[in-house]
Amino acid sequence: MSQNSLVSVLIPCYNCEEYVEEAVMSIIKQTYSNLEILVIDDGSTDNTGNILKMLAKEDPRIIYIKNEENLKLIATLNKGLNLCKGKYIARMDADDISLPTRIEKQVNFLEAHPEIGIVGTYIQIFGVRESIWKMDTKDKYIRAHLFCNSSFAHPSVMMRTSILRDNHLYYNTDYPHAEDYKLWCDIAQYTKLANIPEVLLFYRINENQVSNKYNKEQKETAQRIREEYINDFLAERNVPIRFIAQNTINDIQKLKHYIKERYILDKLLLVWYDSLENGKEIFKRLITSTDILNLGIKNTSRIFFRKVIKKR
Incomplete structure (x- = not known):
């Protein structure tokens, strides 16, 4: 040595x-x-x-x-x-x-x-x-x-x-x-x-x-760092989406068209989901309701979200 x-x-x-x-x-x-x-x-x-x-x-x-x-x-x-x-x-x-x-x-x-x-x-x-x-x-x-x-x-x-x-x-x-x-x-x-x-x-x-x-202060600072880091990454890939905690389900769904690596999509989804105080309620509505998305998109979303969110 x-x-x-x-x-x-x-x-x-x-x-x-x-x-x-x-x-x-x-x-x-x-x-x-x-x-x-x-x-x-x-x-x-x-x-x-x-x-x-x-x-x-x-x-x-x-x-x-x-x-x-x-x-x-x-x-x-x-x-x-x-x-x-x-x-x-x-x-x-x-x-x-x-x-x-x-x-x-x-x-x-x-x-x-x-x-x-x-x-x-x-x-x-x-x-x-x-x-x-x-x-x-x-x-x-x-x-x-x-x-x-x-x-x-x-x-x-x-x-x-x-x-x-x-x-x-x-x-x-x-x-x-x-x-x-x-x-x-x-x-x-x-x-x-x-x-x-x-x-x-x-x-x-x-x-x-x-x-x-x-x-509390640490969580707020960490969330700011996450959003800055993610948005720099999306900008480098010319993804026309700005990532914030208030993104809609449709906004997040669009990421699939630009990001093909599943391990990256999983992490982005976890950040978005954890950013929402009512994340579990959002997911419940997503997989049970018919008034949010049409059936085809809803089924795709179910597959996209379920495995990741079950890790929470």
């Missing part, structure tokens, strides 16, 4: 004294050792800073950075991106645990696949609930999944620094609480995407996470 390529591991930290030592130690103990570990204390008011300074004294690869005031996550991440010196940037959260071979396997993957600019991994969720999150692994399916939601577990990703630098890509402050999802959509314009089909990170779920504290 070659360790010539420097990897920058970026770990924003805020009031995480309970978990941060375990998280950083999981990076220190990686089988891949050519690392710089940037730990950014975003104005913590607990013992986080002292723990990070202690760890920095014990391992010279750790670079301790302190924000004099709480800049919040997006600004802290962007500050970190500017400071990273490695060929690759690996993300890591201060309450998660990377398995020992994570960095090694991601570096080897990117070295072997120069067309790939970002690679994530499967994750083991633990904490208030437990499960394994298995993402799509192939580029075309990852892109299709971006119509619905993030295709990566944020703290599991490793990115080519050159993709970010060459295209001036950062986390966008206009998309709070879903900034990672927006970044993946932006990166997808310039490179291929992948996930390694192996659990290489333990992802902690707790009650203080963004998805719990800012659930």
Whole structure:
């Protein structure tokens, strides 16, 4: 295994004294050792800073950075991106645990696949609930999944620094609480995407996470990202339909004339269906009524919609 390529591991930290030592130690103990570990204390008011300074004294690869005031996550991440010196940037959260071979396997993957600019991994969720999150692994399916939601577990990703630098890509402050999802959509314009089909990170779920504290704002931001990403895709294909949550059944049905890939149609349908508060009622009327569409179109629509919506 070659360790010539420097990897920058970026770990924003805020009031995480309970978990941060375990998280950083999981990076220190990686089988891949050519690392710089940037730990950014975003104005913590607990013992986080002292723990990070202690760890920095014990391992010279750790670079301790302190924000004099709480800049919040997006600004802290962007500050970190500017400071990273490695060929690759690996993300890591201060309450998660990377398995020992994570960095090694991601570096080897990117070295072997120069067309790939970002690679994530499967994750083991633990904490208030437990499960394994298995993402799509192939580029075309990852892109299709971006119509619905993030295709990566944020703290599991490793990115080519050159993709970010060459295209001036950062986390966008206009998309709070879903900034990672927006970044993946932006990166997808310039490179291929992948996930390694192996659990290489333990992802902690707790009650203080963004998805719990800012659930409503996160959903609204994610919906805006979906519609922008989908409409960019439709425009590139010269599809004369603008995708919004208020599209009618007939609007969605027309997509079949322009998009032949079933896996793409399925994702678009799921986004549209999930966007409607009365989605289940719409589907019920679609497959039972005769006053919405004529029988021929209704039967076609039944086939088109049923398998996808049954997944909900």
